[in-house]
Amino acid sequence: MTFDYRARLDATRRLMETHGIGALLASVGADLPYLIGYEAMPLERLTMLVVTGNRVPVLLVPKLEAPRVVERPEVFEVRPWSETEDPIGIVSRLLEGVGSVVVGDQTWATFVLALEERLPATRFGVASPLTRALRMRKDPEELDALRRAGHATDRVAARLREMRFSGRTEAELSRLVADMIIEEGHQAATFSIVASGPNGASPHHEAGERIMQTGDAVVVDFGGKLDGYCSDTTRMFHVGEPTTEYREIFAVLEEAQAAAVDAVRPGVAAQDVDRTARAIIAAAGYGEYFIHRTGHGIGLDAHEHPYIVEGNDFELDAGMTFSIEPGIYLPGRFGMRIEDIVAVSDHGVERLNCSDRHLAVVG
16 A cells, blocks of 8 residues: 655654654654655664655665665655665764754664764654654545454454364464464464463463363454554454353443443543443442553554553544453453454544454354
């Protein structure tokens, strides 16, 4: 996919001018592909985009990586550097006379520290307060990419409801889920959590050799990348018929997740969506077992702004996309979580995941 990268860089420069920032440096992480469509490999060799207010942005890239760059000369200049050159010196010269620089959050510390040493009079800060203002509100093409990613995971979720869990290890099912993520259209499977029985009480459990059996609740949380944009969904499965207690707790979770989704609309504070889900779970007596935020933004990164959590009074706006994923985790027994990606629309909310979110009883 291609986007209007010139418009994105123009918007970046306007924000830089508003905040008195002389230059922005983007290296590894999602800011670089957002701004020019190129994703840097996380190497010891420096790749860095230098954006200033007075010249065409320059992408400094190792010469052996330069063939990977889709050149857009009307948007940015490519400056390959050879093995015997000093890339920090090149960036330092591009920043001569710049008093304030912001750096992408995931830039390696070794490069930032080297730049600070070369430019002692320059003030360095993090770029995310600026770039998140750009990346939080998705344009129509980005929303389409996220819809496609969400619908691809919906197809995986539907296939899972028809599978046999009993007798398989968590790791085996995790591998099958990763394969299905690719089969259903993603270019990459980034994670496939399978947590059965007591392991489900650990939200980010790493799938292991535990064999699933009758009586197990199973959390399956998975996602990938499609055209550069991320998916993320969680569905609940139970091997054999669940107990009345389990169904009652799951009903609380369903109510909390649905209410939180319904609370999303422009002008609502992010923390109020969290409070909506948390109040229902707490009223049922399980508040202490809801141990994480209600959601996280999603786009080029699986976790980005806005975060749906107490203390974040940032007002939601049309085009923002994030997860709604309350959970209840009873240590030593089981856990449960329902997760969908949603988009704030002009007047409310759009679910980007549409698969059946009711508890699936499997063999």
